[in-house]
Amino acid sequence: MDRKKELKEQYRMMKPEMGIYIVRSHFNNKCFIEATKDLKGTINGSRFKLEAGNHPNRELQKEWREHGKENFTIEILENLEYDKDETKTDYTEDLTLLRMIWEEKLIKEDRELYKK
Template identity: 40%
Template sequence: MSTKKALKQQFREMEFRKGVYQLRNLHNNKMFIGSSMDVDRAWNSLRVQLISGNHANTGLQQDWNTLGEGGFAYEIVEILQVDADPQADVKAALKTLETLVMMELTPYGEKGYHVQKS
């Protein structure tokens, strides 16, 4: 049987899918874009924030309050291909990928919940 120490080590060695996701409003297709070091668990975190009324994006929070969870779809947009190089800055690469997705999908104004930076 595994010890606690062995289980902790196994957890540290697990690889999680890193990438960019969108939360899409099913009524008007507005989107909220984000990124996570674990996109499979990001939905739970995002959902908890919205259910508790604590999400930083007020437009998204207002629509969630009106439409509820059933009014939205969580979708993974891009998965980061992680470099085998241990020196690689995965967080920086993930932020770059998110920026590229934002440039492609332009989730501003009528299309999204983000405010375009000038």
């Protein structure tokens, strides 16, 4: 029973990768970016929603349906590292700032963003 408790505690202490990811359309060069505290989970969720036809971004969903998933890529743009002192637990502001930085970079690259 102790081993089970130990495994539960290890799982509870795991820190998921957080950062910014992008869904890029190769059809029209548009991008959808999102900041998240759980990259793998959110990316999997977004992919599932797009394939199921119920992604919250209607424009992205419409184009995914019309042009097919083979015309899109989903990738991580940047990981946000956890603070070393471990007292910080809320990274919302950091993620928001990182997203704004990436939006500016993409606009400078002449990419159009899917509107929220």
